[in-house]
Amino acid sequence: MSAHEPQAAFKTRAAAALHDPILKIAVERTAGTAEAKRAVAVEAFPDFEAARTRAAAIKDHVVANLGHYLEQFEANAVAAGAVVHWARTSQEACDIVIGLCRQAGAKSVARSKSMLGEEIGLPHALAEAGIARVETDLAEHIIQLSGERPSHIIWPAMHKTREQVSELFRRSHRDPHAEETIAAMAESARRHLREGMLSADVGISGANFLVADSGAVCTVTNEGNAELSLVPPRLQIVTAGIEKIVPSMGHAVHLLRLLARSATGAALTQYTTFYTGPKRESDRDGPEEMHIVLVDNGRTAMREEGLAEMLRCIRCGACMNHCVVFRQIGGHAYGGTYPGPMGAVLTPAIDGLAKTRDLPNACTLNGKCQEVCPVNIPLPTLLRGWREKSWREGLEPKATRAGIDLWAWFAQRPKLYRAATATALKSLRAMGRGGWLRKVPMAGGWTRYRDLPKPAAESFMAQYRKGRRR
Template sequence: MSAFTDRVDTALADRNLKIAVERTAGTAEAKRTIAVEAFPDFERARDRAAAIKDHVIANLGLYLERFEANAVAAGAKVHWARTADEACEIVIGICKAANARSVARSKSMLGEEIGLPHALEAAGITRIETDLAEHIIQLADERPSHIIWPAMHKTREQVSVLFKAKHRDPHQEETIAAMAESARRHLREGMLAADVGISGANFLVADSGAVCTVTNEGNAELSLVPPRVHIVTAGIEKIVPSMGHAVHMLRMLSRSATGAALSQYTTFYTGPRRPGDRDGPEEMHIVLVDNGRTMMRETGLAKMLRCIRCGACMNHCVVFRQIGGHAYGATYPGPMGAVLTPAFDGLAKNRDLPNACTLNGKCQEVCPVRIPLPTLLRGWREKSWREGLEPTSLRAGLGTWAWFARRPALYRAATASTLRAMRLMGRGGWLSKLPLAGAWTEHRDMPKPAAQSFMAQYKKGRRS
């Protein structure tokens, strides 16, 4: 995989990507605003959501044991995985025990995190992605670029070309409805014939052992109920104490993710089929995955475990909206990914991600569980500096800036000279090229600066 800066350059030069991201993220931002304005006491609801998550994280062992006991009592089998590899081994083992030749998979970022699609392929098991966006990226042989809309990076025009090339009975009309119908025809047979259904979990309810999934297409229900075996893979932080707590979190999740009061399909699964049930799997397996979460709780990243994977932080992120998700080079993009990826895969390999942030704080403003994302990102930056991971050029540049900053008169003189030079280089109010700022001006113009610095204007205003 190319370096982060190379991926960013590629993304910034891709005009179709900017159109696709802005269509979806811009719509999501607008819908969230409307949904929040219509929600009385939304800020108090955020406080409660954060408190629920903090309580569970502080008492994680208690609620995990309670969930396991109730899930087993309902007939499910619970498995524990410390790492991504262990989780995949457990899932593949269950599939092989069931003599599964195909699996229908409902969208799960935890599945992406642990590398489950690749594990299934390596085991020779046919994987049917039942979520429409996941189906699109499976056909394109790509990774998700967003946790809610995995195919956000593709325009509808690109999807049309893909479906016509890959579907047996493709659409004839260039409409979204016709393309969705084409996908439905292509997927339905495989979904209903699958031996195993695999899902993630939006929430795990401790007092009942229930698993909650949230979708807008009904694909989870159709792909998890008919198969003989249902496998759930879930991070251990997905626990909530009771159904009442789950309902509160669902209210926060839907509004923050899509701007809807409630997702189209919200389903709770409690154990396999029981005597008298008309449908349901014969077996239900729940794989609880740690994969670094316990370490996060113990090393200053506990607040990140509040995350309910709504995607609001990336929808409002000025960086994400310019470069999309693939530029981050990881399962989780955007602000949340910039915090999670160094925790999962190491800071040395991912030091660029915490720096891909303006620290404007918009992500924290919209987070439904009040994760202090800018603070956590600054923490990674400080750790990177302490461990000497920053490049020599950056350390030298900051050292030069600090030298000037400790000499106010010289700093003001240098600032004034720089402003004059930048204004002379400007054309029509913009700077298309700027020495030492080529990475900025290569893909965008910089506004021509004011004649005086902010501090000079501030002092002048106070005198007047």
């Protein structure tokens, strides 16, 4: 998998998550709050639908003309004093970063949260190279201390309750919090992290946007940790996917308005910073060198293989905050770098469908993810595409194929199908108690964790026909 560690099967991970009552509390606290805040923010946003239509058009235009904008960005970034590197794979990207750190004689790096860094396995590569890593984002700091993987692209530690974080800080911080308050815990982390931020030899970040007509790199954070990670060190390294390009500052600002509202429900994120080249003679501070590593890692292939719409993604996390599956199992169950609906599309593209076919099949296809996506990615359609490919390539288990073949046989015989449906409804209603079904033959995957509602006395089609006769 992309995190360079062995992974259990999706169904095993999902089963473990469903048996974890603390996880459900933690996920609902964060995702539920995010869902409510987004609703308020979108309601107050004039012409939100028009804005997301324009955002999708911006991203589609860039993806269709990716070569042009990448070349423009490189030329302007170099003119501003930065050095641009190109990486086709995650290994190439890590090799470039580690090489730059070694050239600088770096013993420590301060890293601002980056899902691209997680995707290419950068934390693992730094550890193998013997370079100390300080995760400056509060949630990533929690993840680093606990030795876990991020479970959300905006809130990497959303699976942790504040009670668990308090215990972790007490064990790990030299000067832990004395009071059981969020403010006291945040202050404890600030004391612990500040020294590492200011003494690091290299600062590493991702990028929310790359502005083609100026060569600028944009980072968005809620804590200001990107600024403290990138400005004090003498060497600044930015790793970014090639799809992060936007034509101009105006386009970046339009997308930023949608990103903040969709991610956290805020009008604008607290810290939005544009970096253009290293420190100049007139600057009071800043890095002496700036290197930008542009990473493909399958993105060109996605564009050519029918997944170009997924390259619109601005990594807001709204799709997972509203996903009924994610809300039950959290992010770790997905196994890859990216969880939720977006992860169910991206992970097969990154890690291969044969290893990850369970992810598209875990989706209910209710369409909520596309409904809330700020760039209107047709996630259900893309997930169905993976399912169809899995079927064509013979990746589905024999039992699944046999079951669908049996259903198709009945479906092609309407009278028999209606008779079988009526019989099944009567049987299920007979098994129900108090309006619910606690056990159903061949549906143990559902009833092991939750009850099924008792079905109506008649099928939908039977009710529909009656309604038409009235």
